[in-house]
Structure formats: C-alpha cells, structure tokens
Amino acid sequence: MLHILKTYFGYDTFRPLQQNIIQNILDKKDTLVLMPTGGGKSICYQLPALMMDGTTIVVSPLISLMKDQVESLRANGIAARAMNSTNDETENFNLRRECMQGKIKLLYISPERLLMEMNFLLKDIHISLVAIDEAHCISQWGHDFRPEYTQLKTIREQFPNVPIVALTATADKITRQDIIKQLSLRNPKIFISSFDRPNLSLEVKRGYQQKDKTRTILEFIARHKNECGIIYCMSRSKTENVAEMLRKHGIRVAVYHAGLSATARDEAQNDFINDRVQVVCATIAFGMGIDKSNVRWVIHYNLPKSIESFYQEIGRAGRDGMESDTLLFYSLSDLILLSKFATESNQQEINLEKLHRMQQYAEADICRRRILLNYFGETMDHDCGNCDVCRNPPERFDGTIIVQKALSAIARTNQQIGTHMLVDILKGAAGQELIEKGYDKLKTYAAGRDIPARDWQDYLLQMLNLGYFEIAYNENNHLKITESGHKVLFGKEPAMLVVIKREEFTPKERRRKKAQEPEALFSTPTTFGEENKDLFEELRLLRKRLADQQAIPAYIVLSDKTLHLIATQQPTSIEAFGEISGIGEYKKDKYGKEFVELIKKKIGK
Known part of the structure; x- marks a missing residue:
C-alpha cells in the first residue's frame, strides 16, 4: 500500500482513516466513506483499484468532475478513462476494447451511461470494485438529490459479488442511512473522517446592503492579490452584475450559470482552472467538478439554502491544506426569498428545516466551526480561534x-x-x-x-x-x-x-455603529520554513509552461503546496526532487530534470 502511495501519488504517509478504508475495500467488503472536500476521498478507491485485478468502475455525476479526475490520474501514470456523452463512437469503441483487454484500471462513467452499459460492456469485463462518488445524490434527504442515481441499486443485483464503496463529503445521519438502503450495501463499514477544515477561516457579515458588499468584496480581493477565488450568488442576474462591477475595477473575472451555453460554461471553467481569470462569479451550478487545489477564498454573496451546500462550496477553498478565507453575507431579504423557494419545492418541510439550520449558523454567536461540525454529527470540545465569533468572543x-x-x-x-x-x-x-x-x-x-x-x-x-x-x-x-x-x-x-444582549437601534444608529466596526482580521498564508519567494515565482512560470504544453491545468502538474515545498527545500538532484511530498515516480521522471535545472540556475549551484 505504502509503496503504491509513494510511487503513484508521491506521499509517504496516509491521511487519517485512508489506510483502514483501503484495507476494508481490499477485503471485498462494502464501505461508506464520509470525508470533507479536500480530505483525500479519491485515493480511498484509486489506490485499491491499482492493487486489485480488473477494472474499477467509478460512477460520477458530472463530466467536468470525471475530466478532472482522469487528467490527474493520467498525470500520475495511471490508466484511467471516462465514458460519457462527450465521447464519440470511435472513442467508445477503443475504450471498450482497452477495457476488455484489461488495460484500464479506472473507468469513470455517468449514472445514465452506466445503466445503458449494464448489459453490454460491463458484462464483458472483469470488475474489481464499484465506487459511487457524490453518493448523497442518491438520497431524497441529500442536498443534491438526482433521480438518475436512484437506479444505481441495480448494480448490486447485476454484480452481487463486487464490493461497493459509496463516498460523499456531505451527508447527515439520515442521508447516510438512506445511501446504505438505496444501494443495498451489505453490512457496510462506515468511516467518518473529521469534517474539520482548520485551514479555512469563517466569517459572516449580517445586514449588508449592496454598496457595503461591493466595498467589502473589493477590499477582500485586494488582500488576496493574485490569489483566485469564487463568488457564489443566488441568481444568474446577480452573477452578471457582480462580475461587471469587478471588471470595472480591473479584476479578471468569468461568469458561470445554467443560463449560459455549454461552450460558454466550459470556457469560464477552463479559464479559471488554467489561471486566466482570478475570480468566477457563479451560481451553485459551478464547482462540483473542480479539483483545483489552489482556490484561496470563497465568498457567498447570498445565504445558501442549506449547511450541506454551504459546507461543500466553502470546501472548494484550500484543498491543498493551506490557509484560505471564506466570507458569507447574510440578509433578511435572502432568507425571505429562500423560504419562498423552499415552501414551493416538492420537499417543503425538509427544505425549510435545512434553511432554518443555515439561518442559525449565520446568526450564531458561538464558534461557527463547532456549529458546522455538530451538524455532521461531530462534536468539538474547544473553540476554533479561526472564525469571526472566536476573534471577537461574546460574554x-x-x-x-x-x-x-x-x-x-x-x-x-x-x-x-x-x-x-x-x-x-x-x-x-x-x-x-x-x-x-x-x-x-x-x-x-x-x-x-x-x-x-x-x-x-x-x-x-x-x-x-x-x-x-x-x-x-x-x-x-x-x-x-x-x-x-x-x-x-x-x-x-x-x-x-x-x-x-438586545440592542435596539434606529437604521441611522445601526449605520453609524457599523461604520465604527473594525475590519475582521484575515489569516496569513502558510509558510514553509525559509521559502525563496523569487524561486517560487520562477517555479510557477515553469509549471504553467509545462501545463500549457500538455493542455492541462497547472495544479495537475504540481500543486501549490508542492511548489512551496520545492521553493523551501530547493532540491538539486532528481532523486531529492522525487522525495518531495506530492511527487510520485511518474512525475519525478517526467518533470525532475527541468525543475532541478531551474533550481540550480536560480540558486547558483
């Protein structure tokens, strides 16, 4: 296990629970994994896929999610492919042949396509494992319910001896039980990783009007110079308005929402992934398929509809473990509109309750991280020190x-x-x-x-x-x-x-009081010992050039975290380069020479 982890993924040790989960899968037992975004879920099925005979089928709800995962695996020298509606018949023909020859270790497939292939391709290949990613989509209690997921129970009927692993970043107790029932999991071992993401700062600003929001956002982005982030808005028109405001202030920005053509959405996503824009203004349609590890901040322009949605969206920041900031604006008008949507939905009672819990988070005067963790059934016996409430503690x-x-x-x-x-x-x-x-x-x-x-x-x-x-x-x-x-x-x-403390203010007094409030402190970026900042910038340019040559995102070549480690440790041999966390054998052989030459030139060795 450790040999494969180092060889393919470049890590010397597992994160908490990963090794136990992998062993449970290798023992051919059903498994349910709850791990926060950026917690290392993918390795839990990718590594056993490399250790088992046959092909692992990965069911994934979004094409962009599959594309990102497949590119990352192939960048590590792993045979992975995707089967979805973007493939033409020639691609699918070649893909089927490779699967039958046992050349593909991981096949990513959409739920709709999986059902189509159940009696064709899947019957003709040796399946070692079925991984259901974003498994909360199968549950009516889940925040992102998708009807096509409910048919996945046929997997158990068709392949009774194949182990199933279901994975999700956001599922409360009721959703977990529903996932087990819907997928007919047999006595699954449930692994619940800590939902704590201590590297994310949490802040809520209540009652801000548009002018206040604009000022705050511009100041926020100024503090995050050259660092990319996402602004989530409730409506399509709001994403357009906020983007236009940012453009007027010289900020490179893209817009993403369901009203745009598929081409326009792909362009926005690619521009963000490849660092051609700094900010994406988006509705919740954006981000589920993004594995971009160096998103440094997330702003919610409006209140999200549930804690699950909020947690998943802020989880897109700081996936590399480095300090990242999140900011939520909360107003009564958001609450009224979201209550209207929830009341008119098919699951009125559930959606209103979930919205109520989101409202409680926004209005809380106790440590916000404790509230988030408690929602997912995890208790913390101390305050986090990295949220606005902890920084200004109440009596x-x-x-x-x-x-x-x-x-x-x-x-x-x-x-x-x-x-x-x-x-x-x-x-x-x-x-x-x-x-x-x-x-x-x-x-x-x-x-x-x-x-x-x-x-x-x-x-x-x-x-x-x-x-x-x-x-x-x-x-x-x-x-x-x-x-x-x-x-x-x-x-x-x-x-x-x-x-x-109930202070009753007139609107004028409230405005005056707000104007006197100090700006909340923002976390400083993580440093790794004595880092050569100039070298880091040079490394970033080299990474960008290598990424552009292969038409893949820069973070798939090497993550920001790995680049910071290189700029600190400054390896001057290919072997030393390969020892850095996040660099496996494939990347060492592929990129080592160019990076080491740059380092030697820069530090004069």
Whole structure:
C-alpha cells in the first residue's frame, strides 16, 4: 500500500482513516466513506483499484468532475478513462476494447451511461470494485438529490459479488442511512473522517446592503492579490452584475450559470482552472467538478439554502491544506426569498428545516466551526480561534440549569416534541394540544416561566448549536437529546451559554455603529520554513509552461503546496526532487530534470 502511495501519488504517509478504508475495500467488503472536500476521498478507491485485478468502475455525476479526475490520474501514470456523452463512437469503441483487454484500471462513467452499459460492456469485463462518488445524490434527504442515481441499486443485483464503496463529503445521519438502503450495501463499514477544515477561516457579515458588499468584496480581493477565488450568488442576474462591477475595477473575472451555453460554461471553467481569470462569479451550478487545489477564498454573496451546500462550496477553498478565507453575507431579504423557494419545492418541510439550520449558523454567536461540525454529527470540545465569533468572543455565563430544564422537558415527553411545544411547556402555556397530551402535568411544566419566550428561542438555538440536542426532520422535527446533552442533563458537565444582549437601534444608529466596526482580521498564508519567494515565482512560470504544453491545468502538474515545498527545500538532484511530498515516480521522471535545472540556475549551484 505504502509503496503504491509513494510511487503513484508521491506521499509517504496516509491521511487519517485512508489506510483502514483501503484495507476494508481490499477485503471485498462494502464501505461508506464520509470525508470533507479536500480530505483525500479519491485515493480511498484509486489506490485499491491499482492493487486489485480488473477494472474499477467509478460512477460520477458530472463530466467536468470525471475530466478532472482522469487528467490527474493520467498525470500520475495511471490508466484511467471516462465514458460519457462527450465521447464519440470511435472513442467508445477503443475504450471498450482497452477495457476488455484489461488495460484500464479506472473507468469513470455517468449514472445514465452506466445503466445503458449494464448489459453490454460491463458484462464483458472483469470488475474489481464499484465506487459511487457524490453518493448523497442518491438520497431524497441529500442536498443534491438526482433521480438518475436512484437506479444505481441495480448494480448490486447485476454484480452481487463486487464490493461497493459509496463516498460523499456531505451527508447527515439520515442521508447516510438512506445511501446504505438505496444501494443495498451489505453490512457496510462506515468511516467518518473529521469534517474539520482548520485551514479555512469563517466569517459572516449580517445586514449588508449592496454598496457595503461591493466595498467589502473589493477590499477582500485586494488582500488576496493574485490569489483566485469564487463568488457564489443566488441568481444568474446577480452573477452578471457582480462580475461587471469587478471588471470595472480591473479584476479578471468569468461568469458561470445554467443560463449560459455549454461552450460558454466550459470556457469560464477552463479559464479559471488554467489561471486566466482570478475570480468566477457563479451560481451553485459551478464547482462540483473542480479539483483545483489552489482556490484561496470563497465568498457567498447570498445565504445558501442549506449547511450541506454551504459546507461543500466553502470546501472548494484550500484543498491543498493551506490557509484560505471564506466570507458569507447574510440578509433578511435572502432568507425571505429562500423560504419562498423552499415552501414551493416538492420537499417543503425538509427544505425549510435545512434553511432554518443555515439561518442559525449565520446568526450564531458561538464558534461557527463547532456549529458546522455538530451538524455532521461531530462534536468539538474547544473553540476554533479561526472564525469571526472566536476573534471577537461574546460574554458567557453558566447556563447549566437553563439547559437542564429544557433537556428535562424533552426527555419527559419521550423526545416527541419540537421547539415550539418545548417553549410552551417551559413557559407554562395552556394550548389545546399541550393540555390534551398531559404535558401540563409534567414536572418541568412552567419551570422556565421567568425567562421571556424569545430568550428561550435564543437559548435553544445555542443548545442546538452546542450539540446538546438534534432535530430529527424525518420525524416531524422532534428534538433528540445527544450524548453531550445527557452529560449536562445528569450534572456531569456544565453548560456555558452566551449572554443575550438586545440592542435596539434606529437604521441611522445601526449605520453609524457599523461604520465604527473594525475590519475582521484575515489569516496569513502558510509558510514553509525559509521559502525563496523569487524561486517560487520562477517555479510557477515553469509549471504553467509545462501545463500549457500538455493542455492541462497547472495544479495537475504540481500543486501549490508542492511548489512551496520545492521553493523551501530547493532540491538539486532528481532523486531529492522525487522525495518531495506530492511527487510520485511518474512525475519525478517526467518533470525532475527541468525543475532541478531551474533550481540550480536560480540558486547558483
């Protein structure tokens, strides 16, 4: 395993969980992998594909995603191909022949094409493994549900002895269970990597009008000179408007949305991938197929519709592990419009609940990273120090008794109530349903009458974000006490809550106060010891030239992280060049000579 990891991918060690996942796949067992964007999911099936006899079938939802993966694999000397609607018949004929001859180790295929080939090509080749990428698309609970994915269960029927690995970066507990059921996975081992991306700074700006947003974005981009990023907007017209504003300020920008022709979208994507533009203004249609490792920042011009969407979109920054910044603008008008969309959708209840959780994130006054991690079922026992709330911490108090009252009421109703009923019980309200169910007889009835209802809503929001209870939106949004909640309920741990401060300002006072707010600090780029900055720029130019010669993106030749390591370690032999993290045998042989010659020339050796 380690030999293949170094030879093909250029790494000396695995990231957490990767080795265990690969071993489970090699043992021919079904596997479900949850790993954040940039966490190293692909190696989990790419490496076993190289160790197993036959061809690994990778089901992927987007052509751009397949293209990117295949180019990256081939750049590492691995036989990978894609079968999708962009291929002509000659390409498909040659591809089928290579598959039958056992020459292809990884075949990327769209779900629609897979179903077409089920009784043809796939019956005639030796399949070692089936990998379902972006597996949340199969679940109606997932944030990116795709009907064509639901037919993938036929894989298990047609190839009962082939192990299946399902992979996703964003799936809550309910979506995970649905993926297992929909794909008929057999006793799958579930691997959940930490969803923490500590290299991403998190910041929210609330209530900004267009003029404020424009000023903030221009200042933000100025701080990120020559660093590329994505601005996500809710509507097509907004992407066009923001792009036009940036162009007027001399910023190289492309637009990407579903209203453009396929040619225009491809051009925008290619310009971004190949660093011909610094910024892409896009709707959520952009980015799923992008493996660009050196995106340094992501701005959300509008509130996203769910935490899953938000997390996946900010995850496109800093995939190389280097410091990257994210900024979210949040306004009431966004919330009203998104609520309208959710109400009119086929899954009104689910979509409204998911939007509500996104709203809670934007309005929170506790560590934002803890909220994100808690949403995906992961608890963190400390604040992150890399979000706007941590940089300007609010005042806290020991709220253990308040939390215990609320959790006790949830427990005494057998966890069969939502937040509205919980507040009614705590306040001692006399609603018809409350009386009919006998909740007025509970020991905790009216136990919180001294706290105003809107303060209870605030405290419950804090409790939810701290991970003391979760909302089961497949059970009428009933509240369920978590392990952390039980510790507080039974007095094993204290609960610190934020002091509620309600300042009522007139619009004029609010504007004046906002004008006096200091700009949030932004993270500084990661450095790797004593890096030769001039050498890094020269290396970047060489990488660009090599990439252009092969018509592939620069980051596929070598990542920014690897370039920084080269500029620091300054290898003067091909062997030393090959020892750098991210450079496998194939890249060492292919690029070593030119890079080493440049280094020697630059440092005078």
